[in-house]
Each structure stands twice: as C-alpha cells, then as structure tokens.
Amino acid sequence: MSEEGITKLIRSDLAAFGGYVPSKAPEILSDKVKVPINGITKLDANENLYGCSPKVNEALGSYPYFNIYPDASQTELRQLLQGYTGVGSEHIIVGSGSDQLIDLLIRLFVGPGDEVINCVPTSDIFRFSTMLCNGKLVEVPRDEDYRVNVSAVKKAITKKTKMILLANPNNPTGTPTPKQDILELIDTGLPVLADEAYVEFSGETVTPLVPKYDNLLVLRTFSKWAGLAGLRVGYGILPPQIAGFLLRIKLPYNVNIAAQVAVRESLKDIDYLLGKVKVIVVERERLFNELSKLEWLKPFPSQANFIFCHVLNGKAAKIQQELESRGILIRHFDIPLLQNSLRISVGRPDHTDALIKALKEVGGG
Numbered sequence: 001m002s003e004e005g006i007t008k009l010i011r012s013d014l015a016a017f018g019g020y021v022p023s024k025a026p027e028i029l030s031d032k033v034k035v036p037i038n039g040i041t042k043l044d045a046n047e048n049l050y051g052c053s054p055k056v057n058e059a060l061g062s063y064p065y066f067n068i069y070p071d072a073s074q075t076e077l078r079q080l081l082q083g084y085t086g087v088g089s090e091h092i093i094v095g096s097g098s099d100q101l102i103d104l105l106i107r108l109f110v111g112p113g114d115e116v117i118n119c120v121p122t123s124d125i126f127r128f129s130t131m132l133c134n135g136k137l138v139e140v141p142r143d144e145d146y147r148v149n150v151s152a153v154k155k156a157i158t159k160k161t162k163m164i165l166l167a168n169p170n171n172p173t174g175t176p177t178p179k180q181d182i183l184e185l186i187d188t189g190l191p192v193l194a195d196e197a198y199v200e201f202s203g204e205t206v207t208p209l210v211p212k213y214d215n216l217l218v219l220r221t222f223s224k225w226a227g228l229a230g231l232r233v234g235y236g237i238l239p240p241q242i243a244g245f246l247l248r249i250k251l252p253y254n255v256n257i258a259a260q261v262a263v264r265e266s267l268k269d270i271d272y273l274l275g276k277v278k279v280i281v282v283e284r285e286r287l288f289n290e291l292s293k294l295e296w297l298k299p300f301p302s303q304a305n306f307i308f309c310h311v312l313n314g315k316a317a318k319i320q321q322e323l324e325s326r327g328i329l330i331r332h333f334d335i336p337l338l339q340n341s342l343r344i345s346v347g348r349p350d351h352t353d354a355l356i357k358a359l360k361e362v363g364g365g
C-alpha cells in the first residue's frame with residue numbers, strides 16, 4: 001500500500017491533530033546555542049532545580065532487579081501514598097506522570113462528541129487529551145486575573161458535558177482556585193478534575209474531600225516538589241470505583257521500577273524535600289519582587305513554582321530568544337488568550353540572579 005493509502009486509513013478526526021508543544025531538552029539547546037549542558041539555566045518547564053533526594057540516586061545506583069517487571073497493581077506505591085496523603089489506598093492510582101492519569105481519566109469519561117469544560121488559559125495537556133478522544137472542548141475564559149469564572153462554568157454545562165477540568169494552582173498563571181469555588185463545581189454532580197501538580201508549593205488541597213464525594217478527582221505528581229520529572233510518576237486520589245476502573249484500563253506496567261524505588265526513597269526523605277520546597281517558595285517571592293522592578297514586565301502572583309508575566313513592550317518572543325541564545329530557557333506563549341507572555345520557573349538564587357541580569361540587558365530596548 002502506498003504511504004498516502006495508509007494515511008487515508010487514519011482516524012479522520014486525528015488527521016489534522018496539532019500535538020503538544022513540549023519543553024526543549026537541555027542537550028538539544030546545548031547543541032543549538034553552543035552553551036555546555038551544565039551551563040544551561042533551565043527555567044522553562046517548572047522542574048525542580050535542586051534535583052531529587054540524594055537517597056534516590058543512591059538507591060537506584062545499587063538496585064538489583066531492573067530485569068523484573070514492576071507490580072502492575074501498585075500495591076506498595078499505593079500503600080506509601082496512603083501514608084503521604086492520609087487517604088486510603090483504595091482511592092489511589094499511580095501513573096507514568098500525572099499526564100498519563102489526565103489522559104486515562106479523560107478516556108474513561110469522554111467519547112466522540114462529548115463536551116469537556118476547560119478553564120482557559122491553562123495547561124495544554126487538557127486540550128491534547130480531549131482532542132485525542134474526539135471530545136469537544138468547551139473553553140470558559142478565566143477573568144483578567146486568571147481566576148476561574150464559576151458561574152460561567154455552570155452556564156456552559158449542557159447534557160453532553162462529561163467533565164470539568166481545573167488545574168489548581170493553574171499552569172501557566174499560578175492562580176489558585178478557592179475551595180469554595182471547587183465545592184460549587186462539585187455540586188454540579190459532574191466529574192471535577194482538580195489537578196494539583198503544584199500543591200506542595202501552594203499548601204492548599206481538596207484531597208481530604210475525596211472520600212466524601214463520588215465526583216472529585218484529584219491528581220498530584222512527584223515531578224515538581226520531589227524533583228522526579230524525568231522518572232515520570234504522578235498519582236490520582238479518586239473515588240474507589242474510579243480508581244478501580246483506571247487500574248483496569250491502564251497499561252499493566254505503566255509505572256516503571258525506577259520510579260517505584262524513587263517514590264519509596266523520596267518518602268523516606270520528606271523533610272529534606274519539603275525543606276527545598278520552602279526554599280523555592282521564598283525564592284519565588286524574591287523573583288516576583290525582582291521581576292516587578294522591570295517596568296516593561298507585569299508578573300502575576302503565583303502559588304506554584306513558576307511566575308507568569310505579561311510583557312508590556314510587546315517583545316516577549318524576542319526576549320525569550322535572546323535569553324535562549326545565552327543558555328537561559330524560559331517559556332514564551334503566543335496563543336489567543338496568552339499573547340505576549342512568559343512563564344519563568346523558580347530556580348536557585350543563582351538562577352534568579354543570572355535571569356534578572358539577562359532580562360535587564362535584553363528587555364528594555
């Protein structure tokens with residue numbers, strides 16, 4: 001069969017599928033801008049620049065059973081996460097990153113033509129997974145400070161609505177959603193996905209409410225606070241019947257054994273990791289103050305490990321590129337609801353210093 005013949009057999013709704021724009025890996029940038037990999041300041045993907053717990057490195061270096069499949073029913077991981085979250089293991093499911101659980105939950109509820117309410121602007125992964133299911137995205141804009149418009153969300157509900165998606169705090173804006181607003185959304189009876197990827201930095205969670213409601217779906221991750229983005233491990237805290245469905249529809253060995261070992265070791269080193277979270281939160285406030293001093297930038301207060309900024313002189317793309325050529329990566333957005341804006345991860349103090357110096361050099365002109 002010709003190549004065109006094969007393409008004709010692809011699902012027609014995926015023919016024009018746009019895909020997801022991922023962050024750039026440091027080795028790719030290193031090649032492009034001729035800055036050595038250890039000289040790259042990576043502030044574009046909300047990673048933890050303190051790295052993971054040293055216990056993880058030690059344990060992985062001497063782990064003897066990489067030749068054996070992990071436990072498909074995730075018994076140890078779910079037990080460990082019961083200890084960390086305070087919610088019973090029957091509520092818990094683990095994924096290869098919380099992205100995988102967003103995808104599985106949307107697949108569980110959404111079929112062709114079903115509607116999904118998305119509070120935009122927000123993480124593109126919600127659009128991505130909804131489109132993969134041939135669902136219909138119903139976008140409800142946030143207000144000018146990027147707060148969720150709860151009454152507009154409720155008005156957008158139709159007979160076809162299957163889910164309400166909410167990142168809390170929101171990515172890329174860092175905006176929290178008050179518990180009261182989430183309760184109002186739960187009262188609609190629809191599945192409400194509260195994606196709490198940055199919860200350790202915000203301190204606000206609806207996790208304790210999960211056992212009380214059959215439609216609250218909370219997702220969290222080890223990518224941010226525990227510095228395990230590269231090992232891909234996130235988890236859901238869900239009504240037990242939904243956790244049971246996900247156990248059945250997930251790929252059997254979706255969480256690899258290195259991730260399992262890393263979770264075990266991270267949870268033995270919680271004080272160390274939460275100490276780093278505290279340091280990042282302090283640095284977030286310093287970064288916010290420094291960014292506020294640049295009259296051509298408008299940073300927004302953030303409850304996460306990044307800061308979102310409007311670029312008032314219209315030069316967001318140029319600033320991002322100039323920084324990139326110096327080996328400093330930040331995220332630039334230029335889509336309808338995110339014109340001329342940047343998102344900058346909170347790194348270590350030396351990263352803040354290098355970033356601010358570079359912004360002063362390139363930004364004003």
Ligand SMILES: Cc1ncc(COP(=O)(O)O)c(C=O)c1O
Pocket residue numbers: 045046096097098099100123125167168170171195197220221222223229232233234
């Ligand atoms: C809101 C939100 N959800 C989920 C994710 C994905 O996290 P993970 O690395 O666990 O897949 C991110 C990552 O940036 C995010 O910002």
